[in-house]
Amino acid sequence: AQKVTQAQTEISVVEKEDVTLDCVYETRDTTYYLFWYKQPPSGELVFLIRRNSFDEQNEISGRYSWNFQKSTSSFNFTITASQVVDSAVYFCALSEARRRYSTLTFGKGTMLLVSP
Amino acid sequence: DAGVIQSPRHEVTEMGQEVTLRCKPISGHDYLFWYRQTMMRGLELLIYFNNNVPIDDSGMPEDRFSAKMPNASFSTLKIQPSEPRDSAVYFCASSQTSGGRETQYFGPGTRLLVL
Numbered sequence: 001a002q003k004v005t006q007a008q009t010e011i012s013v014v015e016k017e018d019v020t021l022d023c024v025y026e027t028r029d030t031t032y033y034l035f036w037y038k039q040p041p042s043g044e045l046v047f048l049i050r051r052n053s054f055d056e057q058n059e060i061s062g063r064y065s066w067n068f069q070k071s072t073s074s075f076n077f078t079i080t081a082s083q084v085v086d087s088a089v090y091f092c093a094l095s096e097a098r099r100r101y102s103t104l105t106f107g108k109g110t111m112l113l114v115s116p
Numbered sequence: 117d118a119g120v121i122q123s124p125r126h127e128v129t130e131m132g133q134e135v136t137l138r139c140k141p142i143s144g145h146d147y148l149f150w151y152r153q154t155m156m157r158g159l160e161l162l163i164y165f166n167n168n169v170p171i172d173d174s175g176m177p178e179d180r181f182s183a184k185m186p187n188a189s190f191s192t193l194k195i196q197p198s199e200p201r202d203s204a205v206y207f208c209a210s211s212q213t214s215g216g217r218e219t220q221y222f223g224p225g226t227r228l229l230v231l
Contacts, residue, residue: 035219045207045222091159103149104220106159
């Protein structure tokens with residue numbers, strides 16, 4: 001069975017600090033996909049990134065970066081120079097790709113509070 | 117391009133009433149998912165469709181819940197009769213394919229309050 005653990009329930013930082021959100025996953029499949037979603041206070045779920053299990057290259061998009069390490073089954077998300085607008089709940093999710101029908105397993109989410 | 121559209125955005129009803137939530141997936145997407153989000157249980161997958169056919173409804177909590185997808189551009193989630201414990205945010209999402217390969221895009225959600 002697949003499982004996603006986001007051990008950090010809530011993180012508080014001051015603007016301009018760097019912050020890393022942890023995500024640890026479990027799966028028996030060798031082919032899988034990992035995702036991050038953002039849920040701002042307005043409530044919608046916004047897709048941020050998708051990575052497949054064969055691509056361990058780190059990815060950077062502006063102030064966002066993701067570190068995927070298969071050896072530790074982790075897919076961590078770092079926000080550099082955080083801003084108040086980054087305040088949101090962030091969800092990590094996993095999907096196994098081998099089966100024809102596969103669904104997303106979400107972590108419980110990490111609430112990030114960025115204060116001015 | 118329009119994203120996933122859900123209506124209503126907010127719904128307040130009384131216990132025992134029927135509630136119908138609506139979803140229009142992204143054009144060209146052939147998978148549609150219904151989720152429920154609560155503080156206690158987080159995000160739960162209720163049911164999903166492929167080409168308008170329900171594939172897995174094992175997440176539907178009770179017989180009071182039903183979902184349909186009469187065509188590729190419309191789906192409903194119905195609760196009859198509603199109960200206070202059904203209060204939650206209900207999300208609809210769609211993707212081009214499954215097998216986990218494609219990203220699911222979520223609608224804005226319907227915030228349901230059953231009094």
